[in-house]
Amino acid sequence: MARKATIVVFSGDYDKALAAMNIANGAAASGMEVTLFFCLWGTLLLKKRGGLVRGDNWMTKLFGLMERGGIKGARLSKWNMLGLGKWMLRRMMRVKGAASLEDLWMTARQFGVRFLVCDLSLEVLGLTPDDLEGVDDFVGVGTYVKEASESEITLFI
Amino acid sequence: MARKATIVVFSGDYDKALAAMNIANGAAASGMEVTLFFCLWGTLLLKKRGGLVRGDNWMTKLFGLMERGGIKGARLSKWNMLGLGKWMLRRMMRVKGAASLEDLWMTARQFGVRFLVCDLSLEVLGLTPDDLEGVDDFVGVGTYVKEASESEITLFI
């Protein structure tokens, strides 16, 4: 039976997503079965970009305006400086030939990393499955617990 | 022997506490033995509310004024916006019928989730055991390490 890694992606920050995807791909490359479990702010990384204001009440609509979502909308956990810090980090990564977050995301999908989304988080944020892209399944915390309890590596990012 | 989950609750943020309690209850519901280990800012989640300024010197007293503690005093890790974001999140959760943090906390106690507090953190914050409520035991890092090393799931939140 394959060894497993199960990572909760809670934060939605750009730099933490970089760490999560690097670890996920490293684990997948070494033959592990990797599951990413996106919850709360992390689910916003999977949000489709677009001009439409989504959400089913004024609060979720307002939140959708504030938090545009997707990799493009993600901020750094520190030194974001209204996006300047993120721009600098992305540029330094490009200069050094490091894979971008978009690249890492694609590699993860090719490696068969599973992208699960917490159904409760989705509901609370006023989003529907159609608002996200690249999701393998919407699951409850029970699914996470089962996967995690069988995993050699469990992280909360 | 029961499988175990051991979670360090370090941050004290409202949204991260939500994640910790959801995972704790999910694990307990599936029959795991769950231990929450509250340290530093996380211990403030267990602080009794009240008008008295606690602490044994001016720094801890001042800190007690700034950080009122308890679930009520906890902030969001992002989008807190002086409490507006937290109010919105709580409201969205209520609208969607999601269990509140207070509910999750009570469920955890009914499930027998263990609430341990790092004794060093308590001391450093100038608090005494009487300032907290709902604590099963005050322990050192050695107890945490023992529990975590026997656990299938280990997280730092």
Added chain:
Amino acid sequence: MARKATIVVFSGDYDKALAAMNIANGAAASGMEVTLFFCLWGTLLLKKRGGLVRGDNWMTKLFGLMERGGIKGARLSKWNMLGLGKWMLRRMMRVKGAASLEDLWMTARQFGVRFLVCDLSLEVLGLTPDDLEGVDDFVGVGTYVKEASESEITLFI
């Protein structure tokens, strides 16, 4: 074979570094083999202090000015208040006789805790191995995954 603990030190925050080192030393004291894997902001904790502006282009030079690095340059994840909060926390720790972060760091080295640094993070931040001190090795994510998958305790801090 010894039991293992593998901790990713991602954040670089002073208070989270305290937690990481306390857990690392607690695990080492109980006979576990402990590996700290410093990445992104965490690597800055290992940066030598000094007047020289390091970095190989204007962005990394500018960043070096903003983020002086080392334990002295680290901030609290909350309540930092331009350093006042950190000063208060350090003072409260001293008053209570708690080991300082510098002490914990030295203890960790005496316990044989391994200090590994993510080579990609170093590169992206425009630093060279000479800019850091107290590093046992510079490694890729593959090394982390191997260690973590053999570990009883895996944390992301």
